[in-house]
Amino acid sequence: MDKKIRVLVAKPGLDGHDRGAKVVAAALRDAGMEVIYTGLHQSPEAIVEAAIQEDVDVIGLSILSGAHMTIFPKVLELLKKKRAQRIIVVGGGIIPADDMKKLEKKGVKKLFGPGTPTTEIIKWLKENVKTGKKRVKVQKKRRRK
Amino acid sequence: MKSLNKFLKDILKGSKPAIARAITIVENDSDYTLLKKLFRSSGKAYYVGITGPPGAGKSTLVNAIAKLLLKKKKRIGIIAVDPTSPFSGGALLGDRVRMTDLALNKNVFIRSMASRGSLGGLAQKTKDVALVLDAAGMDYILIETIGVGQVELDIAQVCDTTAVVGAVPGWSYPIIKTIATTGDGVDQVVVRIEEHRRYLTRSGKLESARKERLFSRINELIEERIRADLHKRLTTQPGLKKIIDDIYNRRRNPFDVAEKILRNSGFVF
Numbered sequence: 001m002d003k004k005i006r007v008l009v010a011k012p013g014l015d016g017h018d019r020g021a022k023v024v025a026a027a028l029r030d031a032g033m034e035v036i037y038t039g040l041h042q043s044p045e046a047i048v049e050a051a052i053q054e055d056v057d058v059i060g061l062s063i064l065s066g067a068h069m070t071i072f073p074k075v076l077e078l079l080k081k082k083r084a085q086r087i088i089v090v091g092g093g094i095i096p097a098d099d100m101k102k103l104e105k106k107g108v109k110k111l112f113g114p115g116t117p118t119t120e121i122i123k124w125l126k127e128n129v130k131t132g133k134k135r136v137k138v139q140k141k142r143r144r145k
Numbered sequence: 146m147k148s149l150n151k152f153l154k155d156i157l158k159g160s161k162p163a164i165a166r167a168i169t170i171v172e173n174d175s176d177y178t179l180l181k182k183l184f185r186s187s188g189k190a191y192y193v194g195i196t197g198p199p200g201a202g203k204s205t206l207v208n209a210i211a212k213l214l215l216k217k218k219k220r221i222g223i224i225a226v227d228p229t230s231p232f233s234g235g236a237l238l239g240d241r242v243r244m245t246d247l248a249l250n251k252n253v254f255i256r257s258m259a260s261r262g263s264l265g266g267l268a269q270k271t272k273d274v275a276l277v278l279d280a281a282g283m284d285y286i287l288i289e290t291i292g293v294g295q296v297e298l299d300i301a302q303v304c305d306t307t308a309v310v311g312a313v314p315g316w317s318y319p320i321i322k323t324i325a326t327t328g329d330g331v332d333q334v335v336v337r338i339e340e341h342r343r344y345l346t347r348s349g350k351l352e353s354a355r356k357e358r359l360f361s362r363i364n365e366l367i368e369e370r371i372r373a374d375l376h377k378r379l380t381t382q383p384g385l386k387k388i389i390d391d392i393y394n395r396r397r398n399p400f401d402v403a404e405k406i407l408r409n410s411g412f413v414f
């Protein structure tokens with residue numbers, strides 16, 4: 001069976017708007033992905049823990065509150081600490097170009113500016129996400145030994 | 146890199162990344178190697194199904210029940226099943242939104258699952274995923290599925306106790322009024338689950354129901370293999386197109402063709 005791309009979509013931070021995140025989540029589902037939506041006000045710790053338990057391939061964060069410079073690095077740091085760097089981090093929201101560059105340098109794989117068509121996000125994910133299929137196979141091979 | 150033994154040990158001692166990976170494997174793989182190894186350590190968890198129509202408050206109740214069980218020092222595995230879209234094959238799994246209280250608790254493991262190919266509200270693989278959580282030492286496994294009409298019976302076949310959330314006309318089981326958002330009445334649900342568990346245990350019904358389930362499981366595994374094998378035989382049958390044409394033109398009939406394939410398969414004599 002083909003392994004589906006699993007994406008965790010979260011809306012960290014204090015602001016209470018998750019319409020954008022929900023629209024993206026629904027679009028990813030319609031593109032055949034399994035989307036775990038965790039809702040509003042998630043702490044970086046809760047996001048990373050959920051991503052690990054759900055064994056997702058991607059974390060997608062929607063940040064409008066201006067806290068991107070603290071939240072993205074914190075999520076990356078926690079993933080590293082938990083040895084889950086294989087999970088890639090992408091994001092969207094209102095992020096100044098300067099900050100985008102800094103965040104991508106820190107390890108955020110891709111940032112989508114406001115108004116990015118969902119088709120573009122889907123295309124990027126399909127091209128850049130390695131699903132766990134390979135890992136699963138490796139596991140199998142080892143098991144036969 | 147980890148060896149299988151180390152991986153198994155990690156699962157059995159409840160390591161979350163190991164459990165998560167194991168679930169991915171059993172969900173995507175038709176290979177039973179891992180489950181075979183884990184089976185020996187399973188059978189200790191108590192399975193509770195929470196079902197009901199969309200939006201009835203299942204996740205909120207699961208969250209409230211889990212919080213109560215945590216107070217009793219229990220370890221809890223939660224499987225939240227949502228339907229796969231038949232059009233896209235994708236799924237939007239949103240039950241975690243109601244379970245944020247539990248997100249960081251070390252004694253809780255939550256996994257969202259898409260129903261994928263299975264017809265009912267319960268993913269075919271749910272049992273395998275539950276087995277992983279069971280072997281990993283969970284005391285309770287709470288399984289949330291959408292159930293409308295007949296489908297709720299599906300989950301009752303897997304679980305020791307099943308709670309149906311929402312108004313069910315003519316329902317003859319204990320009805321407990323809960324306000325899951327505030328926690329009112331949830332202690333009564335847990336009391337009833339435990340009463341039910343004691344009743345099942347004392348009367349021997351827990352053992353017989355679990356044995357029946359294991360019998361069904363063997364049956365399913367056999368059927369699954371035979372079905373897959375026969376399907377392959379049929380689809381790779383030499384001259385299949387010609388055979389279908391012949392049947393279409395009434396030169397042959399589907400009954401004889403099916404019988405021939407079955408005879409050649411060795412499953413039927």
Ligand SMILES: Nc1nc2c(ncn2[C@@H]2O[C@H](COP(=O)(O)OP(=O)(O)OP(=O)(O)O)[C@@H](O)[C@H]2O)c(=O)[nH]1
Nearest residue numbers: 198199200201202203204205206243323324325326
């Ligand atoms: N007043 C009240 N609202 C509730 C109760 N339980 C749940 N809700 C609300 O009902 C809505 C749906 O609750 P969920 O727990 O997500 O329902 P669900 O059955 O899991 O929904 P799906 O998984 O989407 O089928 C939420 O807004 C809850 O806050 C309750 O006992 N009383």
Ligand SMILES: [Mg+2]
Nearest residue numbers: 203204239240
């Ligand atoms: Mg729910």
